[in-house]
Amino acid sequence: MTRTTRHSRLALAALAGTVLLGACGTPGSGDDNAPESVSIAIGEPAAPLVPGNTVEEYGSQILESLWTGLVEYDADGEVSYTGVADSIESEDSVTWTVALQDGWTFHDGTPVTAASFVDAWNYTAYSPNAQAGSYFFANIEGYGDLQAPTDDNGEPTGEPAATELTGLRVVDDLTFTVTLSAPFAQFPVTVGYNPFFPLPESFFDDPEAFGSRPIGNGPFRAAGDYVPGSGITLVAADGFAGAQAPAVEELEYRVYADPKTAYTDALAGNLDILPRVPAEMSEVAQQEFEGRYEETAASGFTFLGLPLYEERYADPRVRQALSMAIDRDAIAEHIFAGTREAADSVVPPVVGGHRDGACGYCALDVDRANDLLDEAGFDRTQPIELWFNAGGGNEAWVEALGNQLRTNLGVEYVLRGDLAPAEYGPLLFTQGMTGPFRMGWSMDYPSPHNFLEPLYSTQAQPPAGANTTFYSNPEFDALVAQGNEAASSEEAISFYNQAEDVLLEDMPIIPLFFDVTQSVHSGDVDDVVVDLFGRVDTTAVTLAG
Incomplete structure (x- = not known):
């Protein structure tokens, strides 16, 4: 039996055998009046903030604060069973049984259930919904029937034969099965990626509105709508069921059209975290942000x-x-x-x-x-x-x-x-x-x-x-x-x-x-970790002082 459970960890070596405005303060101040809000620079996400349609770095950074998946990935790239899944098991690497922990809820108070995953995955896989993450479900039985027939130019010529993957089945509120079209021993490694995140029932009432003000199950919740060209503010979620609750009360994701402007704001102390230093500033960043510069693989x-x-x-x-x-x-x-x-x-x-x-x-x-x-x-x-x-x-x-x-x-x-x-x-x-x-x-x-x-x-x-x-x-x-x-x-x-x-x-x-990755931060924050994915671990960030 292939068995992966909560608390187990898989090293990279074993696994291989998986498309940027600021908190005030003077750099290095770290005083008692440091703001509760932490600002993070991003670029403009390419799509609304829906997990199945977010496959680029800026939207993914926001989603990682709003959601927790079946498994999580540590800063060093290891897979950790600290997410929603209690176990993911298979006898043959084809049919997988996913057991969920009880007690997880979305930010609207509704429970995270097996249907929350199955319904979300069906929605993403169904080609008329045009979700950029659809492909990640291609190895689940029945995926082809959810794809509309197309002409030689790739244009749809009709409706798909089905709306639900035959390889997904809800067993009970906390259990579902996944049947793949072929063996895939690394399936549990993939399901921490955001197209595999769950969706609440409210998503299906108005997907467009949801993309502006998403409702996840993660450590932070949306405090308002995402504003194109500006960003979104998140606050720590009450009752978060995960292993690590956030240490700060509020995050501001600020959109910068030009990363050089973000760098200037960070240097002036008007931006807390710049996850990626622009290439033209690479040579001077370490000196200009002495003690507040990180370089990571x-x-x-x-x-x-x-x-x-x-x-x-x-x-x-x-x-x-x-x-x-x-x-x-x-x-x-x-x-x-x-x-x-x-x-x-x-x-x-x-x-x-x-x-x-x-x-x-x-x-x-x-x-x-x-x-x-x-x-x-x-x-x-x-x-x-x-x-x-x-x-x-x-x-x-x-x-x-x-x-x-x-x-x-x-x-x-x-x-x-x-x-x-x-x-x-x-x-x-x-x-x-x-x-x-x-x-x-x-x-x-x-x-x-x-x-x-x-x-x-x-x-x-x-x-x-x-x-x-x-x-x-x-x-x-x-x-x-x-x-x-x-x-x-x-x-x-x-x-x-x-x-x-x-x-x-x-x-x-x-x-x-x-x-x-070169990243820099203000003197108002500590414990800034940019992982192998290039994302800031927002639950690890603390206020200085």
């Missing part, structure tokens, strides 16, 4: 997606050539002041299953790059359009990358960085990119699986998932499936590594950097 992965639907980038030799024309080490040193590591694989070093040098096309080789471009018949007279979202501190490094392509390949470039995340995101998911586009990914759950299947499998093509290059290779899909079904960690890693090899030969994406 991260699972963040920055890469360029290639629009495979554009004829210009359909030949893998073009994609390989672009990759070999980039000097990642130079950009990491001169733009990021050493706070990024040149990527030579798609699985970060902090995740089990990482292999140094897995990407043979990630080393600078200008001669070979030019030969491949010539072999592919690439038109060098037309500029390469380099896409990135505005307000993310990306322009400096993308421009440096463009200069390298111009110098090494003799191809001009055009920067396309004028779109805010809310505009940039829809283009990614609707084949709207006309050139290489900046993408970032941080793990949702601690497994190499999370850096493969959700980003590159055929099933993860939009609108069901985050495969925004629209890559498809049956060999890759089959190897990932074999890894999912593996009975041991070692066997799973072997198949995942083989799938990565296929991917890195096809090169639908160009690996660039692995993150080291």
Whole structure:
């Protein structure tokens, strides 16, 4: 029997075998009049605050304060059974029985039950609801029947055959079963991710209103509506059933269109926590925030997606050539002041299953790059359009990358960085990119699986998932499936590594950097922890003094 229960812990090594206004105060003051409210900088979430539709960093940060899932992830990436689940068990890694703890409630006072999970998962999986996290339910029996038929352009041509997953069944108020379409030994590792969060019955009455003022079951509750361009205020939730109640009474999530403005506010003491220092401030942050600067390992992965639907980038030799024309080490040193590591694989070093040098096309080789471009018949007279979202501190490094392509390949470039995340995101998911586009990914759950299947499998093509290059290779899909079904960690890693090899030969994406997270905070707060996911642990934050 596969059995995972509350209080058990799974290390990363064992697991591998898983798209930013301030509290007043003078920096370093820590006086008795320090505010009860703690301000945290974020960017604009890409979608309303609904768990099944939130798969990017800013919305996820807010949701992590508002919800508690079946399992939780510690700051170091370990899985902890301190969430709603009392146990998750299976005899065959296909049918799983999930037993819940009694006593969990939503912020509206209603109980968290088995139906709270089952109804939420059905809603997210049902394609007409257009939830970005739908793909994460693709391995549950009956998922295909919840997807509307489509034409050759991916447009729906009818209604789905069903509205509920046959693989989900409520046994009683505190028990439900999940039947997968194939064995997946790591299933319990995945269910701490926010698309798996429960929803109260009130959500289904008005999903749109809920997205502005969400009702979760976590350590904080919404004190008002989310205001686009401004943010949302949360307060400590009464009667929170989790293991660690928050130490502060109020959180302000403040939206910053420009992270440099957030940095300036933090330096002036008008913002408490900046989870990610903008790249152009990397070199000076440690000195300017002496004693209030943290540098932590991260699972963040920055890469360029290639629009495979554009004829210009359909030949893998073009994609390989672009990759070999980039000097990642130079950009990491001169733009990021050493706070990024040149990527030579798609699985970060902090995740089990990482292999140094897995990407043979990630080393600078200008001669070979030019030969491949010539072999592919690439038109060098037309500029390469380099896409990135505005307000993310990306322009400096993308421009440096463009200069390298111009110098090494003799191809001009055009920067396309004028779109805010809310505009940039829809283009990614609707084949709207006309050139290489900046993408970032941080793990949702601690497994190499999370850096493969959700980003590159055929099933993860939009609108069901985050495969925004629209890559498809049956060999890759089959190897990932074999890894999912593996009975041991070692066997799973072997198949995942083989799938990565296929991917890195096809090169639908160009690996660039692995993150080291730089964060800074005011003197009014202590115990600021930014985890491997790049999120602030808001229950750990305390007031200084």
